[in-house]
Protein backbone atom coordinates (compact mmCIF):
# COMPACT_ATOMS: atom_id res chain seq x y z
CA UNK A 1 0.00 0.00 0.00
CA UNK A 2 1.36 3.31 -1.07
CA UNK A 3 -0.50 6.09 0.73
CA UNK A 4 1.62 8.83 -0.78
CA UNK A 5 -0.50 8.41 -3.91
CA UNK A 6 -3.33 10.22 -2.11
CA UNK A 7 -3.42 13.97 -1.37
CA UNK A 8 -2.71 14.61 2.31
CA UNK A 9 -2.17 17.65 4.52
CA UNK A 10 -0.17 17.19 7.71
CA UNK A 11 -2.31 18.04 10.74
CA UNK A 12 -1.27 15.55 13.42
CA UNK A 13 1.68 14.67 15.61
CA UNK A 14 2.68 11.24 14.38
CA UNK A 15 3.75 8.58 15.17
CA UNK A 16 1.55 8.58 18.26
CA UNK A 17 3.08 6.67 21.18
CA UNK A 18 2.46 2.96 21.79
CA UNK A 19 2.82 2.46 25.54
CA UNK A 20 2.42 -0.29 28.13
CA UNK A 21 -0.28 -0.09 30.83
CA UNK A 22 1.42 -2.19 33.51
CA UNK A 23 -0.72 -1.02 36.43
CA UNK A 24 -4.05 -1.74 34.78
CA UNK A 25 -2.70 -5.09 33.51
CA UNK A 26 -1.71 -6.01 37.08
CA UNK A 27 -4.99 -4.81 38.57
CA UNK A 28 -6.98 -6.99 36.16
CA UNK A 29 -4.58 -9.96 36.53
CA UNK A 30 -3.44 -9.97 32.87
CA UNK A 31 -3.44 -9.99 29.82
CA UNK A 32 -0.66 -7.51 28.98
CA UNK A 33 -2.34 -4.23 28.10
CA UNK A 34 -0.87 -1.62 25.79
CA UNK A 35 -2.33 1.65 24.56
CA UNK A 36 -1.92 3.38 21.20
CA UNK A 37 -2.20 7.07 22.03
CA UNK A 38 -4.29 8.56 19.25
CA UNK A 39 -5.61 10.95 21.90
CA UNK A 40 -2.19 12.57 21.34
CA UNK A 41 -2.56 13.47 17.65
CA UNK A 42 -2.11 17.06 18.77
CA UNK A 43 -4.73 19.00 16.81
CA UNK A 44 -6.64 21.17 19.35
CA UNK A 45 -6.67 18.33 21.93
CA UNK A 46 -6.28 15.56 19.37
CA UNK A 47 -8.23 12.39 18.70
CA UNK A 48 -8.87 9.93 15.91
CA UNK A 49 -10.55 12.39 13.52
CA UNK A 50 -7.22 14.18 12.95
CA UNK A 51 -5.89 11.23 10.92
CA UNK A 52 -9.02 11.15 8.74
CA UNK A 53 -8.95 14.92 8.27
CA UNK A 54 -5.43 14.78 6.84
CA UNK A 55 -6.93 13.09 3.76
CA UNK A 56 -10.36 14.76 3.80
CA UNK A 57 -9.05 18.33 4.06
CA UNK A 58 -6.53 17.62 1.30
CA UNK A 59 -9.43 16.49 -0.89
CA UNK A 60 -11.39 19.64 0.02
CA UNK A 61 -8.42 21.83 -0.92
CA UNK A 62 -7.86 19.89 -4.17
CA UNK A 63 -11.51 20.58 -5.06
CA UNK A 64 -11.07 24.32 -4.46
CA UNK A 65 -13.30 24.53 -1.37
CA UNK A 66 -13.13 27.53 0.97
CA UNK A 67 -15.66 26.30 3.55
CA UNK A 68 -16.10 22.86 5.13
CA UNK A 69 -19.42 21.74 6.58
CA UNK A 70 -19.78 18.84 8.95
CA UNK A 71 -22.19 17.41 11.52
CA UNK A 72 -22.16 15.35 14.69
CA UNK A 73 -23.59 14.96 18.18
CA UNK A 74 -23.46 18.05 20.43
CA UNK A 75 -20.21 16.88 22.06
CA UNK A 76 -18.70 15.86 18.70
CA UNK A 77 -14.94 15.44 18.81
CA UNK A 78 -15.02 15.20 15.02
CA UNK A 79 -16.61 18.65 14.71
CA UNK A 80 -14.01 20.17 17.05
CA UNK A 81 -11.08 18.66 15.14
CA UNK A 82 -12.64 19.74 11.82
CA UNK A 83 -12.95 23.32 13.14
CA UNK A 84 -9.27 23.23 14.14
CA UNK A 85 -8.16 21.79 10.78
CA UNK A 86 -10.11 24.47 8.91
CA UNK A 87 -8.58 27.20 11.08
CA UNK A 88 -5.07 25.89 10.43
CA UNK A 89 -5.68 25.74 6.67
CA UNK A 90 -7.34 29.18 6.44
CA UNK A 91 -10.76 27.77 5.58
CA UNK A 92 -14.17 28.53 7.07
CA UNK A 93 -16.05 25.82 8.96
CA UNK A 94 -19.77 25.36 9.66
CA UNK A 95 -20.84 22.84 12.28
CA UNK A 96 -24.30 21.27 12.59
CA UNK A 97 -24.93 19.59 15.94
CA UNK A 98 -27.67 17.03 16.57
CA UNK A 99 -28.89 16.73 20.15
CA UNK A 100 -28.98 12.92 20.17
CA UNK A 101 -29.01 12.61 23.96
CA UNK A 102 -31.77 15.20 24.49
CA UNK A 103 -29.72 16.74 27.31
CA UNK A 104 -30.29 20.43 28.01
CA UNK A 105 -27.57 20.71 30.64
CA UNK A 106 -25.44 23.82 30.38
CA UNK A 107 -22.24 21.75 30.45
CA UNK A 108 -23.38 19.40 27.69
CA UNK A 109 -24.70 22.16 25.42
CA UNK A 110 -22.03 24.83 25.98
CA UNK A 111 -18.84 23.39 27.48
CA UNK A 112 -16.35 20.75 26.33
CA UNK A 113 -16.21 20.42 22.55
CA UNK A 114 -18.86 23.11 21.94
CA UNK A 115 -16.76 25.70 23.77
CA UNK A 116 -13.73 24.73 21.67
CA UNK A 117 -15.73 24.83 18.40
CA UNK A 118 -16.52 28.47 19.18
CA UNK A 119 -12.98 29.36 20.26
CA UNK A 120 -11.74 27.76 17.02
CA UNK A 121 -14.00 30.13 15.10
CA UNK A 122 -16.65 27.71 13.85
CA UNK A 123 -20.31 28.72 14.26
CA UNK A 124 -22.55 25.89 15.49
CA UNK A 125 -26.22 25.30 14.70
CA UNK A 126 -28.30 22.99 16.93
CA UNK A 127 -30.79 20.43 15.62
CA UNK A 128 -33.11 18.10 17.56
CA UNK A 129 -32.27 14.38 17.86
CA UNK A 130 -33.40 12.44 14.79
CA UNK A 131 -33.13 15.41 12.41
CA UNK A 132 -32.02 14.61 8.83
CA UNK A 133 -28.48 15.91 9.22
CA UNK A 134 -27.40 15.07 5.66
CA UNK A 135 -30.30 17.13 4.28
CA UNK A 136 -29.41 19.93 6.70
CA UNK A 137 -25.78 19.92 5.48
CA UNK A 138 -26.96 20.03 1.85
CA UNK A 139 -29.10 23.08 2.67
CA UNK A 140 -26.17 24.89 4.29
CA UNK A 141 -24.00 24.01 1.28
CA UNK A 142 -26.63 25.54 -1.05
CA UNK A 143 -26.69 28.75 1.02
CA UNK A 144 -22.90 28.99 0.88
CA UNK A 145 -22.84 28.39 -2.90
CA UNK A 146 -25.60 30.97 -3.41
CA UNK A 147 -23.48 33.58 -1.68
CA UNK A 148 -20.43 32.77 -3.81
CA UNK A 149 -18.59 30.38 -1.47
CA UNK A 150 -17.20 26.92 -2.29
CA UNK A 151 -18.55 24.41 0.23
CA UNK A 152 -17.21 20.90 0.90
CA UNK A 153 -19.32 18.49 2.95
CA UNK A 154 -17.52 16.15 5.33
CA UNK A 155 -19.78 13.24 6.33
CA UNK A 156 -20.40 12.59 10.03
CA UNK A 157 -17.28 11.26 11.74
CA UNK A 158 -15.32 11.78 8.50
CA UNK A 159 -16.25 8.18 7.72
CA UNK A 160 -15.97 7.61 4.00
CA UNK A 161 -13.19 5.82 2.10
CA UNK A 162 -11.04 8.97 1.90
CA UNK A 163 -11.28 9.56 5.66
CA UNK A 164 -10.65 5.87 6.39
CA UNK A 165 -7.25 6.23 4.70
CA UNK A 166 -6.21 7.94 7.95
CA UNK A 167 -6.69 4.63 9.74
CA UNK A 168 -4.97 2.66 7.00
CA UNK A 169 -2.07 4.96 7.86
CA UNK A 170 -2.51 4.13 11.57
CA UNK A 171 -2.48 0.39 10.79
CA UNK A 172 0.83 0.71 8.91
CA UNK A 173 2.26 2.83 11.76
CA UNK A 174 1.12 0.41 14.47
CA UNK A 175 2.54 -2.65 12.73
CA UNK A 176 5.89 -0.88 12.24
CA UNK A 177 6.00 0.20 15.92
CA UNK A 178 5.12 -3.29 17.14
CA UNK A 179 7.82 -4.77 14.88
CA UNK A 180 10.40 -2.34 16.30
CA UNK A 181 9.38 -3.16 19.88
CA UNK A 182 9.20 -6.91 19.25
CA UNK A 183 5.59 -6.78 20.39
CA UNK A 184 3.35 -9.56 19.11
CA UNK A 185 -0.13 -8.00 19.14
CA UNK A 186 -2.79 -10.66 19.73
CA UNK A 187 -5.78 -8.27 19.64
CA UNK A 188 -6.45 -4.64 18.79
CA UNK A 189 -9.50 -3.21 20.60
CA UNK A 190 -11.16 0.20 20.16
CA UNK A 191 -14.48 2.06 20.27
CA UNK A 192 -16.41 2.02 16.98
CA UNK A 193 -19.08 4.52 15.95
CA UNK A 194 -19.38 5.93 12.43
CA UNK A 195 -17.15 3.02 11.27
CA UNK A 196 -14.25 4.86 9.58
CA UNK A 197 -11.69 3.97 12.23
CA UNK A 198 -12.37 0.24 12.21
CA UNK A 199 -12.84 0.12 8.43
CA UNK A 200 -9.47 1.82 7.85
CA UNK A 201 -7.73 -0.40 10.42
CA UNK A 202 -9.15 -3.62 8.99
CA UNK A 203 -8.36 -2.63 5.38
CA UNK A 204 -4.88 -1.46 6.39
CA UNK A 205 -4.07 -4.51 8.52
CA UNK A 206 -5.27 -6.81 5.73
CA UNK A 207 -3.22 -4.80 3.25
CA UNK A 208 -0.16 -5.41 5.48
CA UNK A 209 -1.23 -9.06 5.91
CA UNK A 210 -0.58 -8.49 9.61
CA UNK A 211 -2.95 -11.17 11.00
CA UNK A 212 -3.79 -8.82 13.92
CA UNK A 213 -7.50 -9.22 14.73
CA UNK A 214 -9.53 -6.09 15.43
CA UNK A 215 -12.42 -5.89 17.89
CA UNK A 216 -14.66 -2.83 17.73
CA UNK A 217 -16.68 -2.01 20.84
CA UNK A 218 -19.91 -0.36 19.66
CA UNK A 219 -21.25 2.90 21.04
CA UNK A 220 -24.53 3.24 19.13
CA UNK A 221 -25.86 0.67 16.64
CA UNK A 222 -26.71 -3.00 17.18
CA UNK A 223 -24.10 -5.57 16.11
CA UNK A 224 -25.46 -6.59 12.68
CA UNK A 225 -25.81 -2.95 11.55
CA UNK A 226 -22.45 -1.93 12.99
CA UNK A 227 -20.58 -4.82 11.37
CA UNK A 228 -22.35 -4.21 8.06
CA UNK A 229 -21.42 -0.53 7.96
CA UNK A 230 -17.79 -1.26 8.90
CA UNK A 231 -17.58 -4.06 6.33
CA UNK A 232 -19.05 -1.92 3.53
CA UNK A 233 -16.66 0.92 4.27
CA UNK A 234 -13.65 -1.44 4.65
CA UNK A 235 -14.42 -2.84 1.18
CA UNK A 236 -14.75 0.68 -0.30
CA UNK A 237 -11.45 1.62 1.35
CA UNK A 238 -9.72 -1.47 -0.06
CA UNK A 239 -11.09 -0.55 -3.52
CA UNK A 240 -9.68 2.97 -3.18
CA UNK A 241 -6.33 1.50 -2.12
CA UNK A 242 -6.26 -0.72 -5.19
CA UNK A 243 -6.54 -3.96 -3.22
CA UNK A 244 -10.19 -4.87 -3.96
CA UNK A 245 -11.59 -8.01 -2.36
CA UNK A 246 -8.90 -8.13 0.32
CA UNK A 247 -11.27 -7.77 3.31
CA UNK A 248 -13.12 -10.94 4.32
CA UNK A 249 -16.46 -10.43 6.08
CA UNK A 250 -15.33 -12.40 9.14
CA UNK A 251 -12.47 -9.92 9.75
CA UNK A 252 -15.07 -7.35 10.80
CA UNK A 253 -16.09 -8.01 14.40
CA UNK A 254 -18.02 -5.68 16.68
CA UNK A 255 -19.28 -6.24 20.21
CA UNK A 256 -22.19 -3.92 20.96
CA UNK A 257 -22.98 -5.13 24.49
CA UNK A 258 -21.64 -1.95 26.14
CA UNK A 259 -23.79 0.76 24.52
CA UNK A 260 -26.13 0.96 27.55
CA UNK A 261 -29.26 3.11 27.12
CA UNK A 262 -27.97 4.70 23.92
CA UNK A 263 -25.42 6.86 22.14
CA UNK A 264 -23.82 9.33 24.53
CA UNK A 265 -25.82 8.00 27.48
CA UNK A 266 -23.73 7.17 30.55
CA UNK A 267 -23.24 3.68 31.96
CA UNK A 268 -21.76 2.65 35.33
CA UNK A 269 -19.15 0.53 33.51
CA UNK A 270 -18.04 3.58 31.47
CA UNK A 271 -17.62 5.64 34.65
CA UNK A 272 -15.64 2.80 36.27
CA UNK A 273 -13.40 2.46 33.18
CA UNK A 274 -12.68 6.19 33.11
CA UNK A 275 -11.83 6.20 36.82
CA UNK A 276 -9.57 3.12 36.54
CA UNK A 277 -7.61 4.42 33.52
CA UNK A 278 -7.17 7.78 35.23
CA UNK A 279 -6.22 6.46 38.66
CA UNK A 280 -3.98 3.56 37.58
CA UNK A 281 -2.38 4.93 34.40
CA UNK A 282 -2.93 8.69 34.48
CA UNK A 283 -4.83 8.38 31.20
CA UNK A 284 -8.02 10.34 30.47
CA UNK A 285 -10.67 8.50 28.45
CA UNK A 286 -13.96 10.01 27.27
CA UNK A 287 -17.59 9.34 28.27
CA UNK A 288 -19.02 8.63 24.78
CA UNK A 289 -16.43 6.41 23.03
CA UNK A 290 -13.16 5.39 24.66
CA UNK A 291 -14.77 5.05 28.13
CA UNK A 292 -17.29 2.55 26.76
CA UNK A 293 -14.59 0.88 24.66
CA UNK A 294 -12.43 0.38 27.74
CA UNK A 295 -15.48 -0.76 29.74
CA UNK A 296 -15.97 -3.48 27.12
CA UNK A 297 -12.31 -4.47 27.21
CA UNK A 298 -12.32 -4.65 31.04
CA UNK A 299 -15.51 -6.74 31.12
CA UNK A 300 -14.20 -9.16 28.47
CA UNK A 301 -10.96 -9.53 30.47
CA UNK A 302 -12.95 -10.25 33.66
CA UNK A 303 -14.99 -12.86 31.77
CA UNK A 304 -11.79 -14.62 30.64
CA UNK A 305 -12.23 -13.78 26.94
CA UNK A 306 -8.44 -13.28 26.51
CA UNK A 307 -5.51 -15.51 27.50
CA UNK A 308 -3.44 -14.09 30.38
CA UNK A 309 -0.30 -14.31 28.25
CA UNK A 310 -1.75 -12.30 25.35
CA UNK A 311 -0.79 -8.77 24.35
CA UNK A 312 -3.78 -6.49 23.83
CA UNK A 313 -3.50 -3.03 22.32
CA UNK A 314 -6.30 -0.59 23.15
CA UNK A 315 -6.51 2.22 20.61
CA UNK A 316 -7.25 5.43 22.53
CA UNK A 317 -9.33 7.40 20.03
CA UNK A 318 -9.33 10.60 22.11
CA UNK A 319 -12.36 12.61 23.18
CA UNK A 320 -11.46 13.57 26.72
CA UNK A 321 -12.56 17.17 26.05
CA UNK A 322 -16.06 15.64 26.25
CA UNK A 323 -15.54 15.02 29.98
CA UNK A 324 -16.35 18.70 30.51
CA UNK A 325 -19.76 18.15 28.94
CA UNK A 326 -20.47 15.37 31.44
CA UNK A 327 -18.85 16.72 34.59
CA UNK A 328 -21.81 16.01 36.89
CA UNK A 329 -21.04 12.27 36.50
CA UNK A 330 -17.64 12.60 38.08
CA UNK A 331 -17.52 13.55 41.72
CA UNK A 332 -13.97 14.64 42.46
CA UNK A 333 -14.28 13.69 46.11
CA UNK A 334 -15.30 10.10 45.40
CA UNK A 335 -12.54 7.71 46.51
CA UNK A 336 -11.37 4.73 44.40
Ligand SMILES: *Cc1c(COP(=O)(O)O)cnc(C)c1O
Pocket residue numbers: 047048049076077078157159191192193194195196197198286289290317318319320
Ligand atom coordinates in the same frame (compact mmCIF):
# COMPACT_ATOMS: atom_id res chain seq x y z
C1 LIG B 1 -15.46 9.44 16.47
C2 LIG B 1 -14.85 8.79 17.66
C3 LIG B 1 -14.73 7.38 17.75
C4 LIG B 1 -15.32 6.45 16.73
O1 LIG B 1 -14.64 6.43 15.53
P1 LIG B 1 -15.44 6.09 14.20
O2 LIG B 1 -14.45 6.20 13.13
O3 LIG B 1 -16.54 7.12 14.13
O4 LIG B 1 -16.02 4.72 14.35
C5 LIG B 1 -14.09 6.84 18.84
N1 LIG B 1 -13.61 7.62 19.81
C6 LIG B 1 -13.71 8.97 19.77
C7 LIG B 1 -13.17 9.74 20.92
C8 LIG B 1 -14.34 9.59 18.70
O5 LIG B 1 -14.43 10.93 18.69
